[in-house]
Amino acid sequence: MARVKSGFRKRFNIRYWRWRMTRATIGRVGLLRRHFSFYPRGVDPQIAAALVIEDRKAEMATSFTPEECAFVRDRCWPYDTLVREWTGGVTVPVQELAVTVKPAELLGHVSRIFAPGKGGVVIRDVEWVNWNFAKAKRLHTLPALAGRCLLLARTDNYYHALFEDLVPVVDYLERFHPRGLPLTLLLPPSRLESLHLGCALLEQAYPGVRVVALPDDAKVAVEEALWLSFDAGNAEWSFAEAAPVWRLAELFREHYRVEPRGAQRIFFSRGSSKIRRLLNEDALWDIAKEHGFERFEARGDNHAEQVRLFSQAEMVIGVHGAGLGNLAFCRPGTQVIELFPENFTKSTYLWLSKRLGLDYHWLIGGPGDYDQAFTLNEGLLRSKLEELSAPS
Structure with missing residues (x-):
């Protein structure tokens, strides 16, 4: 959830008390429960x-x-x-x-x-x-x-x-x-x-x-x-066992006629999204571009391109969000760098990466505001890319 609510706000709002009153009336009368499917x-x-x-x-x-x-x-x-x-x-x-x-x-x-x-x-x-x-x-x-x-x-x-x-x-x-x-x-x-x-x-x-x-x-x-x-x-x-994820990825790839090969580097932008925007995205993109990255923003009308790019990726950089579900299409060994504001970190994609054999890393920026917009230190990204690009 993007905006974490306090316990006070969860309990003292109209929606909550309306539901409590409904439960106390309709919810206790069998005929009304069935009539209103409550x-x-x-x-x-x-x-x-x-x-x-x-x-x-x-x-x-x-x-x-x-x-x-x-x-x-x-x-x-x-x-x-x-x-x-x-x-x-x-x-x-x-x-x-x-x-x-x-x-x-x-x-x-x-x-x-x-x-x-x-x-x-x-x-x-x-x-x-x-x-x-x-x-x-x-x-x-x-x-x-x-x-x-x-x-x-x-x-x-x-x-x-x-x-x-x-x-x-x-x-x-x-x-x-x-x-x-x-x-x-x-x-x-x-x-x-x-x-x-x-x-x-x-x-x-x-x-x-x-x-x-x-x-x-x-x-x-x-x-x-x-x-x-x-x-x-x-x-x-x-x-997130690998087998059903890979099978689903195969169905999408076959539909879009995508071959899972290549060496794409994706800087996965959140574009104009209100939630979890990178306030210094352009500066970070300049650094990523030096390392051969392509900037890409997911939309409802470019799913085929999402499947293609992630299927052919060798490295992905992206802020935490639903769009990183496209990691389902990545090949084992793909390097992932997930970006977080300091006050909102989740383990969703670390867990997923471990199940799918992806090489997962994270970078933490400054505190996010109410909409979790945040800034990431540019030196952190530069250092991580140099580390991952260095010969083994």
């Missing part, structure tokens, strides 16, 4: 499960160096989201979970599974869901769907679309989905053309997969809803 109670997927496909608990290697462990523990942990205690060890406990809920109702306005038999919205570790997952709204009913169905997350964020929607689906299809069983992917409204394209590519690549739009004013009863999750105690650490 279900504030949460139920754990393992409790709601009709079938457990996978429940793997393991100690996963972080692959962090001691310096990286300290960076995550001391700098990133306060800014990473939904984190639990981690002391910086060489492994982290993880749980991969795949279950089905049968029967189920899929709610478009909150993009959640409702388990009628348990009377709650399926969600991890929460007894009462908040206003993001329980909203009072009258929904029209779509025709019921037979077979197994997966509701994708509602997102306009490129990183989340890749690593919380598409990669988990690929992982499931490659490892678990029974051959010949139809799978319906329900897609909530999203402005991301790349997400729509990714779903279409899965439809083409995997027999039996089909994509159905789920409007935010609709609900649908399904015979069997699929739930997929990965929990490492840190929401920044996503489904």
